[in-house]
Amino acid sequence: xxxxxxLLADRAATIGAALILGxxxxxxxxxxxxxxxxxxxxxxxxxxxxxxSADHLFGTDRMGSDVFSRILFGARITITIAxxxxxxxxxxxxxxxxxxxxxxxxxxxxxxxxxxxxxxVPQIVLAIAIAQTLGPSVENxxxxxxxxxxxxxxxxxxxxxxxxxxxxFVEAALALGASDWRVMVLHILPNTASAIIxxxxxxxxxxxLTAAALGFLGLGAPPPTPEWxxxxxxxxxxxxxxxxxxxxxxxAIFLVVMGFNLLGDGLRDILDPKLRKGSR
Amino acid sequence: xxxxxxxxxxxxxxFRGDGGFAHILDGANMTMKRGxxxxxxxxxxxxxxxxxxxxxxxxxxxxxxxxxxxxxFDGIDMLDAAQxxxxxxxxxxxxxxxxxxxxxxxxxxxxxxxxxxxxxxWKSPRRPVGPSRAPTLLTPYPRARRKADREKIMEMLNxxxxxxPEQLLKKYPHEVSGGQRQRLMIAMxxxxxxxxxxxxxxxTALDVTIQAQILGLLRNLANDRGVAVMLTTHDLGSAYExxxxxxxxxxxxxxxxxxxxxxxxxxxxxxxxxxxxxxPEGGGGMTGIPGELPSFYAPPPGCRFxxxxxxxxEACRTxxxxxxxxxxxxxxxxxxxxxxxxxxPLKEVQA
Amino acid sequence: xRRLEIILSRLVWFIPxxxxxxxxxxxxxxxxxxxxARIIAGENATEVQVQALRxxxxxxxxxxxxxxxxxxxxxxxxxxxxxxxxxxxxxxLLHRLPATLELTMAAMVLAIGLGxxxxxxxxxxxxxxxxxxxxxxxxxxxxxxxxxxxxxLQMYFSTKLGWTPLNGRIAGWGPEEITGFYLLDSLxxxxxxxxxxxxxxxxxxxxxxxxxxxxxxxxxTRAGVLEVINSNFVLYERAMGFPTTLITWKYVLRNALISTxxxxxxxxxxxxxxxxxxxAVFDWPGLGTYAVQSILQSDTxxxxxxxxxxxxxxxxxxxxxxxxxxxxxxxxxx
Numbered sequence: 001x002x003x004x005x006x007l008l009a010d011r012a013a014t015i016g017a018a019l020i021l022g023x024x025x026x027x028x029x030x031x032x033x034x035x036x037x038x039x040x041x042x043x044x045x046x047x048x049x050x051x052x053s054a055d056h057l058f059g060t061d062r063m064g065s066d067v068f069s070r071i072l073f074g075a076r077i078t079i080t081i082a083x084x085x086x087x088x089x090x091x092x093x094x095x096x097x098x099x100x101x102x103x104x105x106x107x108x109x110x111x112x113x114x115x116x117x118x119x120x121v122p123q124i125v126l127a128i129a130i131a132q133t134l135g136p137s138v139e140n141x142x143x144x145x146x147x148x149x150x151x152x153x154x155x156x157x158x159x160x161x162x163x164x165x166x167x168x169f170v171e172a173a174l175a176l177g178a179s180d181w182r183v184m185v186l187h188i189l190p191n192t193a194s195a196i197i198x199x200x201x202x203x204x205x206x207x208x209l210t211a212a213a214l215g216f217l218g219l220g221a222p223p224p225t226p227e228w229x230x231x232x233x234x235x236x237x238x239x240x241x242x243x244x245x246x247x248x249x250x251x252a253i254f255l256v257v258m259g260f261n262l263l264g265d266g267l268r269d270i271l272d273p274k275l276r277k278g279s280r
Numbered sequence: 281x282x283x284x285x286x287x288x289x290x291x292x293x294x295f296r297g298d299g300g301f302a303h304i305l306d307g308a309n310m311t312m313k314r315g316x317x318x319x320x321x322x323x324x325x326x327x328x329x330x331x332x333x334x335x336x337x338x339x340x341x342x343x344x345x346x347x348x349x350x351x352x353f354d355g356i357d358m359l360d361a362a363q364x365x366x367x368x369x370x371x372x373x374x375x376x377x378x379x380x381x382x383x384x385x386x387x388x389x390x391x392x393x394x395x396x397x398x399x400x401x402w403k404s405p406r407r408p409v410g411p412s413r414a415p416t417l418l419t420p421y422p423r424a425r426r427k428a429d430r431e432k433i434m435e436m437l438n439x440x441x442x443x444x445p446e447q448l449l450k451k452y453p454h455e456v457s458g459g460q461r462q463r464l465m466i467a468m469x470x471x472x473x474x475x476x477x478x479x480x481x482x483x484t485a486l487d488v489t490i491q492a493q494i495l496g497l498l499r500n501l502a503n504d505r506g507v508a509v510m511l512t513t514h515d516l517g518s519a520y521e522x523x524x525x526x527x528x529x530x531x532x533x534x535x536x537x538x539x540x541x542x543x544x545x546x547x548x549x550x551x552x553x554x555x556x557x558x559x560p561e562g563g564g565g566m567t568g569i570p571g572e573l574p575s576f577y578a579p580p581p582g583c584r585f586x587x588x589x590x591x592x593x594e595a596c597r598t599x600x601x602x603x604x605x606x607x608x609x610x611x612x613x614x615x616x617x618x619x620x621x622x623x624x625p626l627k628e629v630q631a
Numbered sequence: 632x633r634r635l636e637i638i639l640s641r642l643v644w645f646i647p648x649x650x651x652x653x654x655x656x657x658x659x660x661x662x663x664x665x666x667x668a669r670i671i672a673g674e675n676a677t678e679v680q681v682q683a684l685r686x687x688x689x690x691x692x693x694x695x696x697x698x699x700x701x702x703x704x705x706x707x708x709x710x711x712x713x714x715x716x717x718x719x720x721x722x723x724l725l726h727r728l729p730a731t732l733e734l735t736m737a738a739m740v741l742a743i744g745l746g747x748x749x750x751x752x753x754x755x756x757x758x759x760x761x762x763x764x765x766x767x768x769x770x771x772x773x774x775x776x777x778x779x780x781x782x783x784l785q786m787y788f789s790t791k792l793g794w795t796p797l798n799g800r801i802a803g804w805g806p807e808e809i810t811g812f813y814l815l816d817s818l819x820x821x822x823x824x825x826x827x828x829x830x831x832x833x834x835x836x837x838x839x840x841x842x843x844x845x846x847x848x849x850x851x852t853r854a855g856v857l858e859v860i861n862s863n864f865v866l867y868e869r870a871m872g873f874p875t876t877l878i879t880w881k882y883v884l885r886n887a888l889i890s891t892x893x894x895x896x897x898x899x900x901x902x903x904x905x906x907x908x909x910x911a912v913f914d915w916p917g918l919g920t921y922a923v924q925s926i927l928q929s930d931t932x933x934x935x936x937x938x939x940x941x942x943x944x945x946x947x948x949x950x951x952x953x954x955x956x957x958x959x960x961x962x963x964x965x
Contacts, residue, residue, distance in 0.1 A: 012770075113644075117651035121942045122904030125922075129938045130659050132926050147659070209776055213908050216778045217923055232779050236912075240786040250779035258774035265770070336870040340861075371872030379870075384863040389885050389960055402873060416876040452961040468871075478870075 006270045013266020019259025027075040034069035041224055049242045058248040061231070062238060063224075067248050070226035074249065077227050078256065081142055081211045082204050088146035089207075090200060093153025098192075100154070101161025102184050112158055115151035123148045124210050131219040138221045141214050145207055156199050160192040194271035201264035205257040212253050228253050285475055285508055286312040286375075291334065291349035294576065301345065302576040304330050305532040306584065307599060308349070312476065315506040317499060319519035319540075321555075322529035325573055328512035329380070331529070332480045334359070335510075336377055337367055354475070372403040376469040378479040378498075382461035382486075386453035393449030396468060397421075400429040403472040436467045440497060459490040466498055476508045483518070495522050516559055520544060525608075528552050531573050531584040533599070538609040548605040548616045551585045583614070591615040634957045641950050652942045653705060656935055657698055710936035715928040720936040723921060728940065729811030730800055731910065731917030735902040737814075737837040742844035742898065747884075747891065749845075750852025754860065754887075755879055757853075765849060772846025778908035781839045785912060788835060796832050798914035801825060836913045840905045844898045851894050855887030862886075889960045896952040900945055 007013050031037045035057075043063030050060040058067035096115065100108035118126065127144040134140035164170060165188065173183050214220050215229025223230065228249035235245035288310040294303040305327050312318050320328050333339045335351055335358060351358040353375060356366045379385040387395060401407075401421045406428055414420065437445035440463040453461060462482060469477045479498065483491040499522040502509045513519050519526055520540060527537040528551065536549040547553040554569045571588035574580055582599050586592040595614040602610045603620035610623060676684075685691050689700055704711065710720040753765040789797045796802065806817040806825040814833075817825035859865060860883055868878050910919030918937060925933035957963050 113647070114651065116644075117648055117655055120648050120652050120946055121938055122900045122945065124904040124907060125938050125941050126656070128907070128922060128926065129656055129934050132929070132934055133659060133661075133931060205774065209774075212776050213778060216776075216908060217911070217926055219926060229776070229778075232776075232782065236782060239782065240790045243786065246779065246782055246786075250776060250783065253776045253779065254771070254774050257776075258771065261770055261774055333870075338866050338870045368872050368874075371870065373872065377867065377870040379863060379867050381863055385867040387864045387868070387882050387886070388962060389889070390882070391961075398873070398877075399871060402877075403871065416874045417880060454962055 007266055010266045010269065012262045013270075016259045016262025016264075016266060019255055020263060023075055023079060023256050023259065026072055027079045030072040030076055034066075034072045036066040036069045037073075039065035039069045040073045040226055049238060049245070051242075052244050059242065059244040061242075061245055062234060067231075067245060070231065071228070071248050071252050074226040074228045074231065074252065075256075077138060077221065077225065078208055078211070078253075081138060081145070082208050085142045085145035085149065085207050085211070086200060086204055088142070089149040089203070090153050090196065092146070093150035093155075094157050094189075094192075094196065096150070097154040097157025097159075098161050098184055098189060101158040102165060102180065102188065104162070108158075111154070115154045118148060118151045119155075123206075124213055127210055127214060128217065128219065131214055136219050136222055138225070138227075141211055141220050144214070144219075145211060149203065149207060152203060153196065153199060156195055157192050160195055161188050164188050164191050194267075198264055198268045198271060201260050201267055205260035205264070208253065208257050208260070283313050284311050285314045286310075286335070286351070286353050286510075288331065288335070288351050289349055291331070291351065292347040293330075293334065293339075293349075294345055294347070295340070295343040296345055297343055300577050303347075303532065303579055304576055305334070305349075306579065307533060308529065309534045309602075310527050310537070312508050312510055314475065315503075315508055316524045317502060317509045317511065317522055319523035319526045320510060320512045320529060321514065321516060321519050321526055323569075323573065324514060325531075326529045327532040328514075328529055329480055330532075332478050332510070332512055335375070335478060337371060369409070372399070373405075373472050374474050375476045375478065376472055376474040378462075378465045378469045378477060378482045380481045380484060382458055382465050385465065386461060388453055391450055391452055392456070392464060396433055396449065396464075396471070397426075397429075399468055400433065400471060401426075404429045404432075405473040432471060433467075436471050437464075439501065440464070440467045440470075442467070458486050459494065462486060462494050463497070466494070466501065470501055470505065470507070473505070474507060476510065477502065479509055479511045481512055481514070483515075484513075491518065492521070498522070516555065528555065531579065532576070533584050534612065535583075535585065536609075536611045536613075538606070538611075542606050542609045546606060546609070546618055548609070548611040548618045548620065549585075549613045550589050550591050550615070550617060553617055583612070634954075637957055637963070638950075638954055641953050645946055645950065648946055649939075649942060650702070653702060653939060654698070656938045657701060658694070661694055661697075705939070710939065711932045713925075713933045714930045715925075715933070720933050723933075724918065724936055724940045726811070727917050727921050728944075730813075730915060731903070731906055731919060732944075733812045733814060734833060734836055734910070734915060734917060735840065735899065735906055737833055738840035738844060738902050739895075739899065741837055741841035742848055742902075745841065746845035746848025747852050747888070750849040750891075751856055751879065751884060751887070753849060754853045754856035757857065765853075769846040769849040772842050775843065777839055777843060777905040778912055780842065781836065781909045781912040784835050784839055795835050798912075800832050800916055801828050802832075803828075805829075836909050836915055839909050840902050843905065844902055847894065847898055847901070848891065851891045852887055855890045856883055858890075859883050859886040885959070889956070892952060892956055892959055895955075896945075896949040899948045899952075903941060903945065 007017065026033060035055075036042075043065055044060075045064050047060050047064035048062055050056055050064075052059045056066050056068065058071065061067050061070070093115075096111050100111040102108075126148040127141075130144035130147055131140050134143065161184075170183055170187055173187050178187075211220065212227075212229030212232075215227045216233045218230070218233065220227050220230055223234075231249040232246050235242060235249075238245055288308060291305050291308045292303075293305050294301050296302075308327065308331060310320070310331070320331065322328055330339070335353070337358065346359060350360075353370060356370060357363050358367055358370075386392065390398075401419075404425065406425050433449075434445055437448065442448055442460060442463050448456065448460075448464075456464070462485075465482070469479075477498075482498070483494050486494065495518050498509065498511075501507075511519070511523060523540050525537065525539050526543045528535050528549065530551050536543075536547070536552045538546075538548075543552070544556065547556050558569050569588065574584055574587050580586055580597070582597040583589075583592075586596040589596070593615065600612045600614045602612050602623045603616065604623045605611045605616060605618050605620045611620060682691075689697055692700075701711070708721055710724070712718065713720050713723065716723075749765055753762045756762050785797065788794045801813060805813055806822045807820050809816045809819055813829040814826060817823070817829060865878060865883060868882055869875075873882075906915075906917065907919035907922055909915070910917045911923040914920060918940065922934060922937045924930075925937065
């Protein structure tokens, strides 16, 4: 477990890992940790827009619900969206990149040109177009993000596969009679793993930001879902008086995205020195 | 008054890293006279390039640790940070540099002309001395001087036998061959009309066929102008062809310095002798000497060659003082191959 | 002439990529059978009226025929009519494009002016306090949700302190329109009041957009400088006694910028993406607010048009970046 040791030696990466671990724990134990778990749906209009206090750590919102409790439950939505959307993107992007990079020629070129089309507009623009058509719901946000983010992994794996294919060990495996399929899965894919892991960590952060932006624009889960982006947009009309209302979800997004970015940076330094150059 | 242009006295330095302190130079001495061509020879890793870099002030600063000694160029202390301004004025003007690798030593995104012109803007012999008042990035290049410099540049490019210099100046470094680039580096080293050129293995990156041409060119141009050249090389053959004098280094210590004829006829230090014996017939590169360089992290005390020397005794555990094995032939060995007499302790007095 | 070849080979891909984009967005937006005719006809329309409208809009045709018509219209610059306002979408978008471009370009200038020098300083003084601070700040800058930052800045500087206008692009009507870029138009007409007012309005949205972009640039420039700062040509320049300032800010930076410039296309994309939400917060009358309005009104065709316009601009910017690249790095012409 030397990789883990080196990761823990990197202060920034450790902080990142801790933030992500925190997010996961909060998501799992939200019902236990939240002081008012019923406030995800319940409202108490007599207590609306209370400033932070001992009773309500981050104050209350326009319905009188506890902001802190709703933030904790919001972690569940965030992590669900990010994990599934990134998972599907990896699931689409990696095989496409692998096949395109391995076979090259017309099919490879066609697949990569297709991914270029998806990269031709900023991800959020495409996600807006898709999510708007499908209607506001968590499932549709996930679908929109999956459809827009896969080319990042396809591009990455394509480039790696292309250079790996020229390496001697691949030629040797082929000369020994291994099938294309076997070479791709057993020889090339493991060698692209570290690049994929790094990209995935940073991609989680980007996906969470885009998901929050969709929520902010009203394309995410409908109310009363405690989604962070939507909460910020709800808080808007109560600014600047109810500052806590927008500050809490904003900070939550910041900490989580920061966690994935720091971890991604740390992983890159450890796993993939040649990728150090970039930052995205 | 001696005619020494550059002296390195007891220079001791190294780099601090994960493995401890790597003691690269251990009491290294060297002198250069005006107008002479001096070859600094030794195996790879003997500290030649480190010594050259120290003179040029380009050692990596973050891990560097200087433990003692000094470098003086015409009265200027090249290590003392307090004399930074003088050092900056000397570098590129009175001491110039021909790098090892002409392929990567020119900036890839500027044309050759832009780079030569920048050099002349700051280091032309026609530039008045003294710091300019304008901020660095806005310093003007007066038209009259630019024109005069331009003429000198064209003249020099002809002298180093570069064809069609006008077109050459418009090209980017990657568009010309390695041999041409090294001719260019020689031209750039000569243009500021320096007193000393430090040439760090200037031909190792080149084709064998053009190595001799480049060295011959360097020798002729330097001799014509009375410029001293310090040539580091591991190629004894080329050192023999062009040098007036040779200093041998082993593992960061100077072991022997002699005029070129003396050096080849009467090698007095056992290392020098082995070095010459290892030459294949007809010259060329060095083949092996049995054993390995000592670790720079834990070098033996005294003469560092003792671990590979068949004459080594207990006496070698302290560094021998310089002795004379002939006129201007200095050797530092407790068991020399030829008889020696103690050197006039001129240097010791200074140190 | 090599440069021309590169430009042409990029241009050749412009049309197919654009066509692909239209294809993808068009079919995605038609996966779910919504009925625009019913939306337009309104709640009280009879089935006959809706049918008539559907035929008029070509919605009774099979999808591929609709697509063909859409592309044919697109070729003449026609993006259809907004379901909501019944105005030509292309006109609305073109009218709003300058506002967004002006904002994103201002943010770009800010981001470059801030990010590149700080990146160089961070690299030159690596592992110093300044470097550590800048690294923390740049990681943070990439983690902030831009719409949230926009709201917080607006709350503090506009609502609380009253230093900047709350929203909009200008107070009043704006300068006489020539190009649609207010800063340029007010300069051309000598309308200084409009110029300063536009700048004042632009300040917060531009800063909001610029911060993450600047953070990216700091990281890229730092990495780029570190990569070249130990190269042989820098060693040579130092050995030849070139002034340190000159080596860092001219010779090292120029090399470091090569990798940074390739990122500018991406950064421009992220600025455009950020503009969608940031414009919405500051009520900036650009493409972003248009898109958000269209979302609220379920105006699918308008969103389709918006995606295509952004795609065109984005592909164009990347083309421009490729061309700039050939100038800044002569080796690409080899």
